[in-house]
Amino acid sequence: MTTFSRRDLMRGFLGGAAALSLGPAAHLMAQGAPQRRFVSLYFNGGWDVILGPDPRDPGRTYEALHTGTEYLAPEWQTPIPVTIGGQSTIIGPTMRSLVRHMDVFTLFRGVNMNTVAHPTGRAYVNTFQAPAGVVPRGDSLGTKMAAGTDPEAFVLPNMSIGMPTFNESLDPALTGTRIGRATQMRDLLVPRGRTLPAGVQALLDDARRAERSCVDARYDGALPLELTDGARARLTAAVERDLGAAFNLGNDPDLMARYGIVNANDGGDPAVVAATVARLFQTGLSTSVSAQLQGGLDDHGNEWATDQPRDLAEAFDALAVLLDELRADDPQLENTMVVCHSEFARTPRINGNRGRDHWFSNSILAFGGSLRRGVFGETVEESLGLLSIDPVSGRPSESGEVILPERIGATLLAAQGLDPYAFRTTPLDAWLA
Amino acid sequence: MSRFVLAGLLATSLVACNGQVGDPPVPMPTQPGVGPGDPGAPPVVDPNAPTPVPIGTAENPLGRRVRRLTADQFHRSLQVATGQSWNDFERFAASLGRPDYAEVTEQGREVSMTFAKFVDDAARDTCRRAIDADRASGAPGVILQGALVGDREPAVLEENLRYLFLRFLGQALPPGDPSLEPFMRILTLRDSDRDLSDNEMRDRWWAVCVGLATHTDFLTY
Numbered sequence: 001m002t003t004f005s006r007r008d009l010m011r012g013f014l015g016g017a018a019a020l021s022l023g024p025a026a027h028l029m030a031q032g033a034p035q036r037r038f039v040s041l042y043f044n045g046g047w048d049v050i051l052g053p054d055p056r057d058p059g060r061t062y063e064a065l066h067t068g069t070e071y072l073a074p075e076w077q078t079p080i081p082v083t084i085g086g087q088s089t090i091i092g093p094t095m096r097s098l099v100r101h102m103d104v105f106t107l108f109r110g111v112n113m114n115t116v117a118h119p120t121g122r123a124y125v126n127t128f129q130a131p132a133g134v135v136p137r138g139d140s141l142g143t144k145m146a147a148g149t150d151p152e153a154f155v156l157p158n159m160s161i162g163m164p165t166f167n168e169s170l171d172p173a174l175t176g177t178r179i180g181r182a183t184q185m186r187d188l189l190v191p192r193g194r195t196l197p198a199g200v201q202a203l204l205d206d207a208r209r210a211e212r213s214c215v216d217a218r219y220d221g222a223l224p225l226e227l228t229d230g231a232r233a234r235l236t237a238a239v240e241r242d243l244g245a246a247f248n249l250g251n252d253p254d255l256m257a258r259y260g261i262v263n264a265n266d267g268g269d270p271a272v273v274a275a276t277v278a279r280l281f282q283t284g285l286s287t288s289v290s291a292q293l294q295g296g297l298d299d300h301g302n303e304w305a306t307d308q309p310r311d312l313a314e315a316f317d318a319l320a321v322l323l324d325e326l327r328a329d330d331p332q333l334e335n336t337m338v339v340c341h342s343e344f345a346r347t348p349r350i351n352g353n354r355g356r357d358h359w360f361s362n363s364i365l366a367f368g369g370s371l372r373r374g375v376f377g378e379t380v381e382e383s384l385g386l387l388s389i390d391p392v393s394g395r396p397s398e399s400g401e402v403i404l405p406e407r408i409g410a411t412l413l414a415a416q417g418l419d420p421y422a423f424r425t426t427p428l429d430a431w432l433a
Numbered sequence: 434m435s436r437f438v439l440a441g442l443l444a445t446s447l448v449a450c451n452g453q454v455g456d457p458p459v460p461m462p463t464q465p466g467v468g469p470g471d472p473g474a475p476p477v478v479d480p481n482a483p484t485p486v487p488i489g490t491a492e493n494p495l496g497r498r499v500r501r502l503t504a505d506q507f508h509r510s511l512q513v514a515t516g517q518s519w520n521d522f523e524r525f526a527a528s529l530g531r532p533d534y535a536e537v538t539e540q541g542r543e544v545s546m547t548f549a550k551f552v553d554d555a556a557r558d559t560c561r562r563a564i565d566a567d568r569a570s571g572a573p574g575v576i577l578q579g580a581l582v583g584d585r586e587p588a589v590l591e592e593n594l595r596y597l598f599l600r601f602l603g604q605a606l607p608p609g610d611p612s613l614e615p616f617m618r619i620l621t622l623r624d625s626d627r628d629l630s631d632n633e634m635r636d637r638w639w640a641v642c643v644g645l646a647t648h649t650d651f652l653t654y
Contacts, residue, residue: 119538167543176543176545178528179528184528191554192521193554193557196557196643199624200619200640201640203622203637204640206618207615207644211644212612214604214650215649221498221499225649227544228544228549231545231549234546235546235549
């Protein structure tokens with residue numbers, strides 16, 4: 001098994017710390033070419049793609065789709081025309097702040113989630129592999145992506161905020177570190193409560209170095225003592241670098257203003273989540289970060305008209321600022337990929353409670369990475385139904401196929417230069433840049 | 434396979450450090466049915482007895498895999514060992530791997546930095562309160578059971594340390610066992626000729642308690 005090297009860790013750490021002190025724009029100068037980075041952002045509850053990545057013309061009526069325009073505030077009624085990779089299209093009004101990032105955007109529409117059950121869909125977008133019932137199968141996408149870098153160069157190579165992380169088949173060093181909420185990063189990096197006097201702590205550290213375990217080297221699994229030693233070494237390195245302050249977002253008025261953060265202690269605020277994700281890269285702590293960016297999107301009732309567009313816009317606004325920060329040192333996101341997803345979409349028709357229910361025809365957003373920019377796929381204009389898509393052109397075709405998340409996962413992995421074997425399907429080669 | 438052989442293998446696997454995991458297999462009895470309380474008697478086979486359900490071989494690695502305590506197991510074990518409850522447990526239970534059965538349905542058992550961090554926080558908090566409670570009570574306590582913070586005699590310190598190894602790790606160590614030495618250093622090492630004050634001795638016992646509550650053998654089974 002991989003052993004954790006404190007020297008390697010410090011190398012990555014020192015670069016990150018130096019970059020942080022100089023601000024995001026100086027990150028490139030401090031570290032040279034940026035490390036490969038991956039971000040997976042989850043929208044919990046099932047997002048309404050009609051208000052976001054797969055909108056319709058509000059001036060038209062559709063056979064089996066209700067835009068719900070009459071229930072929406074004026075600011076959420078009109079889609080925005082954009083050009084993505086040379087293709088003209090429209091995006092929902094909640095994505096307005098992302099218009100400045102269309103040059104690094106790849107939009108996958110008409111992805112078949114094959115489920116309208118929350119746990120199944122969550123498991124699916126966690127690993128991008130079809131789950132067994134509600135049980136995730138395979139490794140989290142973030143874990144797979146972390147495999148593309150040297151995990152020993154990072155304290156927290158694979159970080160997960162507010163969502164589960166799985167590592168079934170990869171190096172234990174890639175196993176995700178999970179915290180419940182973004183604000184717990186501070187708790188993770190700063191000792192809580194009373195601490196031992198320094199001299200006594202040093203004696204305890206010595207005792208730990210001499211620790212013996214019941215389980216010796218003849219055991220054929222991962223040795224618990226090695227695992228605890230590795231975890232303690234990472235913890236010691238993190239605490240010694242005194243990075244807790246970097247995650248005390250309230251102490252950085254510029255950051256608060258950039259992200260529009262009102263309460264830095266609100267771990268559920270997408271802006272706090274996004275700023276924390278950015279800090280994980282700026283401090284050099286992580287190479288792959290998965291996070292629940294927004295929750296509470298499961299709007300079945302009349303709250304849909306007010307809450308859904310507001311919550312989507314909050315998340316997309318935070319994402320736009322995160323992309324600004326990531327592009328400060330990697331302008332075309334050549335070494336950075338950001339993926340956004342939800343477990344499924346919401347129905348094209350408005351239900352009897354003036355809300356929308358669960359719908360399997362979904363969209364996946366990708367920014368950066370070695371992907372061809374543009375719009376891949378399409379849904380039935382009149383009904384938000386699924387279509388067969390030609391894997392080369394990305395346009396509807398009778399000889400094409402309905403795209404599943406596995407195909408997208410394989411493409412994302414291949415775009416990061418990794419082996420997509422785990423997905424048991426081939427990438428969309430024509431969409432690799 | 435004979436029930437006695439299975440029972441023997443199970444007992445072997447449950448012995449703490451004395452029957453190290455990974456030891457070569459225990460020599461098998463040559464006669465089925467030979468075991469304690471049944472010297473040499475051949476087994477009585479009831480032809481009408483139901484066929485035993487196979488439960489796998491004793492070599493099955495899944496059955497012998499070392500596991501990390503779950504979040505709840507850790508919390509409860511710490512309560513039992515120190516007599517104190519970690520008040521922040523609910524706040525960090527999810528980070529320690531407790532499923533919410535809505536989004537997460539499996540127990541997190543990774544020995545991650547998060548686990549190391551919050552286990553350390555919990556141990557420092559509960560151990561300190563346990564020692565403070567012991568000192569306040571005046572009677573033999575949970576941590577200071579056979580020694581007081583005023584004691585400096587190595588034999589007394591080691592006796593209480595052996596008790597703590599048994600309490601936290603289930604290991605009954607003989608006097609002078611090498612596993613005791615790093616912890617004896619915590620209790621006895623001085624950087625000058627000056628005697629340790631009682632408060633300094635309290636901190637030493639506090640560190641010993643934290644060391645045992647975060648010991649690999651406390652956190653795994």
